[in-house]
Amino acid sequence: AFDESGKIWFNGKLVDWKDANIHVLSHVVHYGSSVFEGIRCYNTKKGPAVFRLQDHLQRLLNSGKIYRMDIPYTVEELSQATMDTIKANKLKECYIRPIAFRGYSELGVYPRNCPVETVIAAWGWGQYLGEEALENGVDLGVSTWRRMAPDTMPNMAKAGSNYMNSQLAKMESVMNGYDEAIMLDYQGMVSEGSGENIFLVKDEVLYTPPVSSSLLGGITRDSIMEIARDMGLEVREETLPREMLYIADEVFLTGTAAELTPIRSIDKITVGEGKRGEITKKLQETFFKVLNCEVEDEKGWLSFVDE
Ligand code: PMP
Numbered sequence: 001a002f003d004e005s006g007k008i009w010f011n012g013k014l015v016d017w018k019d020a021n022i023h024v025l026s027h028v029v030h031y032g033s034s035v036f037e038g039i040r041c042y043n044t045k046k047g048p049a050v051f052r053l054q055d056h057l058q059r060l061l062n063s064g065k066i067y068r069m070d071i072p073y074t075v076e077e078l079s080q081a082t083m084d085t086i087k088a089n090k091l092k093e094c095y096i097r098p099i100a101f102r103g104y105s106e107l108g109v110y111p112r113n114c115p116v117e118t119v120i121a122a123w124g125w126g127q128y129l130g131e132e133a134l135e136n137g138v139d140l141g142v143s144t145w146r147r148m149a150p151d152t153m154p155n156m157a158k159a160g161s162n163y164m165n166s167q168l169a170k171m172e173s174v175m176n177g178y179d180e181a182i183m184l185d186y187q188g189m190v191s192e193g194s195g196e197n198i199f200l201v202k203d204e205v206l207y208t209p210p211v212s213s214s215l216l217g218g219i220t221r222d223s224i225m226e227i228a229r230d231m232g233l234e235v236r237e238e239t240l241p242r243e244m245l246y247i248a249d250e251v252f253l254t255g256t257a258a259e260l261t262p263i264r265s266i267d268k269i270t271v272g273e274g275k276r277g278e279i280t281k282k283l284q285e286t287f288f289k290v291l292n293c294e295v296e297d298e299k300g301w302l303s304f305v306d307e
Contacts, residue, residue: 006088137252
């Protein structure tokens with residue numbers, strides 16, 4: 001929930017929560033011109049730390065670059081601003097939302113004089129798909145909505161407008177009684193969830209679709225692939241037909257919000273034993289140890305919030 005007594009970083013300054021406003025005629029409101037990030041800060045054993053902060057902020061700048069949107073800050077500046085925002089809100093564990101968008105000047109698709117505005121907000125947030133989902137898993141349905149074809153919208157940009165596609169898939173899945181949607185790509189191959197990447201385990205090999213399957217290259221996805229390789233698992237980025245999901249031994253979702261959530265059924269077909277599988281459990285445990293700083297942070301994935 002939002003703590004409205006907090007502060008939001010707005011174009012270089014921390015302002016009161018209620019003053020972090022934009023005009024209704026801002027370009028972004030009409031044409032969806034925003035790029036953003038979702039990052040988590042964990043209250044680890046060694047104090048609050050942000051997971052892969054630089055990688056998230058670099059992806060934000062990359063998303064801006066794709067859309068010819070000049071975000072006037074460096075990764076270092078945004079990193080400092082993120083830390084300042086966390087501290088100003090006295091948070092130990094939170095979700096962080098940096099966003100850059102085209103602001104208010106005049107209207108028309110061509111963003112002539114609209115300034116690029118940059119915001120960082122942070123607030124407390126629990127488990128995205130429910131606390132018990134991490135253990136028991138969730139039920140998914142393949143959406144009738146597909147991920148954008150590569151020559152329509154850039155899937156590698158984490159842009160606000162992409163989430164119109166995600167909303168369609170998510171709303172349809174909820175209407176149909178599922179927890180989350182799986183989307184196929186323009187060729188009908190498995191792509192990703194509305195806000196998560198997908199993995200499957202088959203005969204002790206870990207598979208996930210490649211970025212060419214119209215997906216967002218998730219930072220959690222990347223982390224899980226590294227952790228899996230470190231554990232000696234074979235990892236393959238391969239295009240996957242939908243039916244591979246049905247006959248997989250284990251399937252799970254990854255994302256900053258969903259963390260690593262097991263899937264127990266897809267299209268009402270039970271996956272494996274219909275509960276969190278052994279490899280999923282091992283990956284999840286190792287991942288949570290990293291997030292909680294219970295193991296050495298060898299990869300430098302944690303940025304500690306100095307208190
Ligand atoms: N795909 C989509 C469409 C997403 O919105 C997200 C969440 N950012 C992901 C995948 C997972 O990315 P990450 O692990 O970087 O959060």
